[in-house]
Amino acid sequence: MSGLSGWVPLWPPAASAEAGTVDAIVLLLLGLSGAVLLLVLCLVAGFAIRYRRGSPAKRGALPELVQSEVEIGWTAATLLLALLLFAWAASAQLGEERTQSDALEIHVTARQWMWKAQHPNGAREINALHLPRGEPVRLLMTSEDVIHSFFVPAFRIKQDVLPGRVTQLRFHPTETGEFHLFCAEFCGTLHARMLGTVTVMEPGDYARWRAAQPEGDGLAREGAALFVSLGCAGCHGAGGGGSEVGVGATVRAPRLAGLYGRDVPLADGRVVRADEAYLRDSILQPGRDVAAGYAPLMPSFAGLLGEGEVQRLVAYLRERGEQPGEGR
Amino acid sequence: MSGDVAAALREPWDSLRRQREAAEFGVWIFLGSEALLFAGLLLAFAVNRTLHPAGFAASGRETDIVFGTVNTLVLLTSSLAMAVGSEAARAGLRRLALRALATVLLLGLTFLVLKGFEWAKDLREQLWPGAGFRLAEPGARLFFGLYWTMTALHALHLAGGLAVVGWLSWQGWRGTRPLGSPAFQVAALYWHLVDVVWILLYPLLYLGGRA
Amino acid sequence: MSGITADDAMAEAPQERQGDSYLTAETGLASWLLTTDHKRVALLYAAALTAFFFIGGAAAVLIRLELFTPASDLVSAEGYNRLFTLHGLVMVWFFLVPAIPNTLGNFLLPLMIGARDLAFPRLNLFSWYLFMGAGLLLLAALLLGGVDTGWTFYTPFSTGYAHSNVLLAALAVVLVGFSSVATGVNMLATVHLLRAPGMGWFRLPLLVWSIYGTALVMVLATPVLAAALLLVVAERAFGLPIFDPRQGGDPLLFQHLFWFYSHPAVYIMILPAFGVVSEIVPCFARRRIFGYTFMVYAILMIALLGFLVWGHHMFVSGQSLYASLVFSFLSFVIAVPSAIKVFNWSFTLYRGQISFQAPMLYALGFIGLFTLGGLTGLVLASVPVNRHVTDTYYVVAHFHFIMVGGAVTALYGGLHFWWPKITGRMPPDGWARFAAVLMFFGFSFTFFPMFVMGFLGMPRRYASYPPEFQVWHVLASAGAVLLAAAYLLPMGYLAWSLVRGRRAGDDPWNATGLEWRTASPPPRDNFRVPPIVEEAAYLYHPRHEGPRHEEQEPHRDQGGGT
Amino acid sequence: MSGGEARAILRRGLLTWAGLLLLLLATLALAYVPMGWLNLPVGLAIAAAKALLVALVFMDLRRRDLLLRLAAGASLLWIGFLFLLTFADLLSRP
Structure with missing residues (x-):
């Protein structure tokens, strides 16, 4: 679903395969939540108006139907709905984990308030990341000081970058363009300025760009x-x-x-x-x-x-x- | 005896039995929260031990087992004295209760003194995980980081317990607090918890890696 | 200031003072600072909490002003970090956690179960002194320059890289933790051992049940937070390596210890709000609560399951996928008890005689805002979507909807509902209704834009942000002005009502609880004659008939003095 | 009369104390027996036995009603939650 980037964007651009699955789940949850919220608001508003003090509506005892059977019914329904939502979300997550292993591997190092990326052929970038469109990417990330978090809203991905450990992030860019890169885990004074841009290019352009980079040894x-x-x-x-x-x-x-x-x-x-x-x-x-x-x-x-x-x-x-x- | 009961009765209770029941219920809940406090520290110990088994085994051999075992003995005996003192107070046996409480104070102080000597020895052997730390294994620093924190927090709790028991026995001796007051059972239960925490710390800090 | 609405049909004969109320029983500062009367300790807490509410609120206003513009121009980046940390620390531990349990709970628990006082009156006062001591420690940290680690104190930043008063703040939080454990112990012992004769477990009002569940969570969760912060103090003050990744420490260990407390903490904040709403809705709908036993088990399930879901704060933190899926499953399951409660409140309105005084408006506002807050939690519980929305303004909006839209709205509702019992004066209903509606719209206007901005990718704790988010920040900041007004207005007219408000009888709302069977304000020992409980709670109409309009008499009170 | 009661209190206390000493000697001796990974569980089991003995006799739980025993044991369940789910993460990390 492309971003409604008219005057005021209401939906972030979807530039990765993951964005598709995430958006699908979000739309489902949005629909369900909207339905449940509407149901509750109608019940509350409806009863409030219909049974306001002095209104002619019929009172009397609660009909037998509305006793505990209904209560057990909607509790079970809510539980079932919760389990279904969990099942979908879990399977979506497991699906992403089984991507193929020949992804483009980029080493990312985060340190207080900047991102450093290194491509397999040695090309290095600061606060920027160039990627080819259509090819799966695997980031091997580590931090030199505190916990940071690699977050690209357009790809719907985020992964904390830990000191002393290598964390991985797999995704599959599908749209070309320039996208925001944020640090999403509070990491100190200039946390808000630890920004970057991820540029997705056609594979041909990417190869030319990479070749043009100063040929640091691999x-x-x-x-x-x-x-x-x-x-x-x-x-x-x-x-x-x-x-x-x-x-x-x-x-x-x-x-x-x-x-x-x-x-x-x-x-x-x-x-x-x-x-x-x-x-x-x-x-x-x-x-x-x-x-x-x-x-x-x-x-x-x-x-x-x-x-x-x-x-x-x-x-x-x-x-x-x-x-x-x-x-x- | 009835004057004794009336003196021990507190607002908003009508019967001393009910007040004692509430006091014990309340202190057991507090002991549950203290157990969770030490559980937090033990989780840190368990996680770091899982990440660095070799480092923790090597460090386990460095702690002084003689001090550890003697201190465990001292604390177990103080727990015995406390139990006897608490039951004697409840049964109104004044002489036995006061002598038992005095023993608890003595043994508690002994534990702290021995702990002081042990810490001094550890410092001399460069076991403080700072600059001059002797062991090289990774994780050894984490073991001793937790060793000092846990023993210090336990010693702090023990000192607090000593203060409470000391104050209560002083009041018991002077007669300003009737022996039937539930406070003696509350102090006893708290003391036993401090003992149980040490019972758990002993194998973790002293017996690891001995084999 | 008309305030007096037409439908107050009750006669207004001034109540003659049989015995002195707890306010006039003894006077002088010492009688307040050394009191063991649970009602006075409640007022002491209310005074302290209001002060902290202002401090936290001021920080919030500054944050919203800063975020008006994309650039970080009002305060420096460093200053902004200290502002949101202060807002978090004060609002979580020094306002929301004690807000309902230590004010309304402290005041009403003995009254509702027919007791003279809490089980340990002196421990109650001691918990207030612990709270004030912790407050002073935090103010010292604030005056010395504040803390910039966020209220979450994540390591290794808090232990190795922060240059602010982390030690003072951590010790202040540990101390306030002991105050909340002391409160929990007191409440549990009271409910177990001081119920009036006839007050069986399933005749307890739901506010008592929710305070009981809250006390359980307070006692069992807070110590682990104290352990986590003591380890941070040990590492930062004495250099003992525990969390330091450079020496092999695990960067997630602190997060596990911290969130083991901090998720149950959000249930400490919302459970009492459930109790307050469960008291208000039946009273103003004149109907028995729908599914009383389901509501009780829902409270207990929330208190228990609340301890099993903390990992949903750590889906992207490097936690293993297996653990994330387990936590995600448990987080979906815990949505069920909350859903039960919302449906039961809604169905309590069915076939009622609903009147819309201020407390009812707050309660209905609570149901709407809490439902939206809860539903947005489902998005956060599913792992793939969490990867996108966590640590963004979506999360900020979610927890503010629950804590501010829920707990603070219920606090204001409860304050208005029991104001006659606490002070003997009726709140001016006209103004009160206006304040309730203003709060509902002010709140929605402030925090709903944050959902959209968060989903667009606006990260948390940013002083400066890309320009495309500015429109949402401006909307939120404008809403914050409305919300601030809605919070200040009640303080005004409630203070006014102390002097000029109409005098309230024993039971101005015709409610069924035991607290309405004694004088307003109640005497020092709560009941002139110890009450005997004959009825279950909320018998607002005979079993097989609905509430008739005119007479509110057919309802049966829970019990009374023989 | 009070002499007899005092003797009963002392006797029960000393008996339990002797039991605790035996367990202490046992755990100390077993610590030097190389059992590989078994050493820790055995050490903790003995510590649990000592703790149970202290709780039942010294803390007088054996003569208390169910409510107090539940209050006493409740925190163990929550400690279980803390360890179980934290290790669910720790042991299944890649």
């Missing part, structure tokens, strides 16, 4: 440089190939090539899937999930690395994951 390539400069290679081997005892490394450290997506047996018997969160935690809190058969010797990098650097290392390790085995 996240993964920058990650590889960091992997060496920070000394990770010293223990985990140059390509993350890991080091068996005595192969040019003073310390035994687990193989990292092909790690992403695999299940990792831990020292305390648990088995954990090596996803982004696991890679992040192992860098910042190595003592937490120690791989089975290894001593917890890795120093923690918490406080030494910014969020950006952690994201690059994680991107690098994920890329090593996609070509299993041939790393050194």
